[in-house]
Amino acid sequence: MLIALAIIIGFFLLVTLLPMSYSQHYLVRSCDFVRLQVFYIASFVAVTSLFLLWQSSAIGYVFIALTSLLIMILQGKWIYPYTWLAKKEVQSAPKHIDHSIRIMSANVLMSNHKSEQLISLVDEHQPDLLITLESDSWWENKLSVIKKNYPYYIECPKDNRYGMHLYSKFKILDAQICELIEEDIPSIHILFENDEGLQMQGHFIHPAPPSPTEEDSSRPRDSELIMVAKALKNPTRPTIVAGDLNDVAWSRSTRLFMQISGFLDPRKGRGFYNTFHAGYFFMRWPLDHLFHSEGFKVKRIKRLAKYGSDHFALLTELSYENANQQSLETKSAQHKQEEIQELAMSKANKRKVPRFD
Numbered sequence: 287m288l289i290a291l292a293i294i295i296g297f298f299l300l301v302t303l304l305p306m307s308y309s310q311h312y313l314v315r316s317c318d319f320v321r322l323q324v325f326y327i328a329s330f331v332a333v334t335s336l337f338l339l340w341q342s343s344a345i346g347y348v349f350i351a352l353t354s355l356l357i358m359i360l361q362g363k364w365i366y367p368y369t370w371l372a373k374k375e376v377q378s379a380p381k382h383i384d385h386s387i388r389i390m391s392a393n394v395l396m397s398n399h400k401s402e403q404l405i406s407l408v409d410e411h412q413p414d415l416l417i418t419l420e421s422d423s424w425w426e427n428k429l430s431v432i433k434k435n436y437p438y439y440i441e442c443p444k445d446n447r448y449g450m451h452l453y454s455k456f457k458i459l460d461a462q463i464c465e466l467i468e469e470d471i472p473s474i475h476i477l478f479e480n481d482e483g484l485q486m487q488g489h490f491i492h493p494a495p496p497s498p499t500e501e502d503s504s505r506p507r508d509s510e511l512i513m514v515a516k517a518l519k520n521p522t523r524p525t526i527v528a529g530d531l532n533d534v535a536w537s538r539s540t541r542l543f544m545q546i547s548g549f550l551d552p553r554k555g556r557g558f559y560n561t562f563h564a565g566y567f568f569m570r571w572p573l574d575h576l577f578h579s580e581g582f583k584v585k586r587i588k589r590l591a592k593y594g595s596d597h598f599a600l601l602t603e604l605s606y607e608n609a610n611q612q613s614l615e616t617k618s619a620q621h622k623q624e625e626i627q628e629l630a631m632s633k634a635n636k637r638k639v640p641r642f643d
Contacts, residue, residue, distance in 0.1 A: 288346045310504040312496035318537040321361045328357040364536040367554045374555030379583035379605040386605045393419040393530045393597035400594030401428035416453040417490045442472050462640045467510045477642040487525040495532030508539045515546035517639030521579050528576040535572045549577040552584045561598045574600045
């Protein structure tokens, strides 16, 4: 038993130390994903070692327990901000505030054909903005039934698992589809106006993951995150970035995105909201994200029920504390805004993150 525990804890010590390097190889960066699982395993090994030490008094169990504790400390430092013990990064909205924006993000899994289950979730929760990822022409056809409630929509079907669709109850004033880093991996960027006349920006992305079947390196994903962060730094309006980032909330690259952009994560201090993998309860991590500029408060965050995908959908409801003042400013400049533009753009524009300034 001593040798078995030593091998187990030695392996997970390696998994803990590898992400400290700046290597972008997928084997190294994949260790970022399992921090929560490694923390639980190290906790179990620590308790087991102490129990066996009490029975046999073998000194080797002391070293195993201490190594387990070291792993728990190192991993806990990364995941702690997303536990309910940590301070909330974004304040909760007062209950009396009515104006809000509900955003639902759903990676549908292109091969999943249980569209009625997703449509049922949309009907139940009535998001103001619905963003679907991995949605192809089949999904576009099936989701056409919700257009009666979503008069504004952007459609970008693809059969490479990077299709993307956006459905909005709010008026879209401007929109662009961009391929920021790689061909055929789109992102959607919109300028929209809510019911109070407040103009906001939405940026929805789905970069390729580092994996043996996709990218050997995390460089394309990390480059897209940094490109978006730099472009949206110091926004002139309330801004939201959401989507399946193929990265966990506590990774170095996600932290760098937040540091550069100045955006906030409403999950901090509230929970992990693990959205992947929906099929394995013991192997889940937060892949679907929503970040926002300052000025928002949180009404609720909810991971929704299964709908046949390998992802859970994520519903985030936010309020904007300066909504009334911003509404007046927006309405005074409303005549300067054009109706929704054509989505056809030059190749050069597809490589830029629009700010809609």
